[in-house]
Amino acid sequence: MAHNQWAFTDSEREAVYKAIFSRRDVRREFLPEPVPEPVLRRLLAAAHHAPSVGFMQPWDFVVVRDRDTRAEIKAAFAQAHAEAAEQFDPASRETYRGLKLEGILEAPLGICVTCDRSRHGPVVIGRTANPEMDLYSSVCAIQNLWLAARAEGIGVGWVSIIHHQRLREILAIPEDIDVIAYLCVGYVRFFHERPELESAGWLERAALDDLIHEERWQGGQAR
Numbered sequence: 001m002a003h004n005q006w007a008f009t010d011s012e013r014e015a016v017y018k019a020i021f022s023r024r025d026v027r028r029e030f031l032p033e034p035v036p037e038p039v040l041r042r043l044l045a046a047a048h049h050a051p052s053v054g055f056m057q058p059w060d061f062v063v064v065r066d067r068d069t070r071a072e073i074k075a076a077f078a079q080a081h082a083e084a085a086e087q088f089d090p091a092s093r094e095t096y097r098g099l100k101l102e103g104i105l106e107a108p109l110g111i112c113v114t115c116d117r118s119r120h121g122p123v124v125i126g127r128t129a130n131p132e133m134d135l136y137s138s139v140c141a142i143q144n145l146w147l148a149a150r151a152e153g154i155g156v157g158w159v160s161i162i163h164h165q166r167l168r169e170i171l172a173i174p175e176d177i178d179v180i181a182y183l184c185v186g187y188v189r190f191f192h193e194r195p196e197l198e199s200a201g202w203l204e205r206a207a208l209d210d211l212i213h214e215e216r217w218q219g220g221q222a223r
């Protein structure tokens with residue numbers, strides 16, 4: 001197409017890709033400075049403008065600033081992390097234990113993202129054949145927040161090594177609301193250039209060409 005009036009300008013487009021390619025999962029580099037309310041509001045508004053199945057908007061955001069609460073969450077992480085280590089084979093167990101996989105106390109802010117599966121239910125456009133679509137919608141909100149945060153120079157770290165039931169108890173989340181994520185959020189000293197798990201030699205980024213199939217699934221599975 002010669003000219004596409006709907007495309008962003010070159011610099012706008014570059015900015016979008018910059019946010020995508022330089023976004024990182026942050027664990028260690030958080031600074032203690034608080035995130036100002038208007039900035040937090042922009043991040044949450046970005047999340048709230050994510051796509052959602054049937055426009056269900058199933059998310060809520062529990063904003064956690066209190067250090068004692070975060071200490072409880074950190075303890076819940078420590079328990080789940082110790083359990084997790086046992087699941088890895090002995091060869092990689094010590095490497096796993098040595099990885100920094102959360103910044104719960106370092107980041108000044110936590111955001112727990114949830115999914116209300118019965119919001120506007122029970123029949124939701126787009127969720128009839130695949131009931132998990134509402135969960136994916138909340139994940140779309142998280143990705144929006146993550147990218148907006150990168151543009152603001154703010155780091156986000158997703159901590160999933162916590163039993164969600166424990167998070168529910170700590171944050172008084174009702175039984176019928178699903179916990180999707182606990183995010184550590186804050187300004188950072190710097191963003192790593194590559195995923196930390198890649199730098200640590202845990203896994204490498206797969207070659208995109210190995211993941212693209214033309215017309216039908218071809219070959220085996222990328223492993």
Ligand SMILES: Cc1cc2c(cc1C)N(C[C@H](O)[C@H](O)[C@H](O)COP(=O)(O)O)c1[nH]c(=O)[nH]c(=O)c1N2
Nearest residue numbers: 023024025027100101102158159160161195196197
């Ligand atoms: C659903 C989900 C759950 C988690 C993560 C991500 C996602 C999408 N990631 C972050 C993950 O390790 C990271 O995204 C990859 O290693 C790639 O690195 P970058 O995000 O590109 O820096 C993550 N990181 C971490 O330190 N502790 C964790 O518990 C989790 N959990």
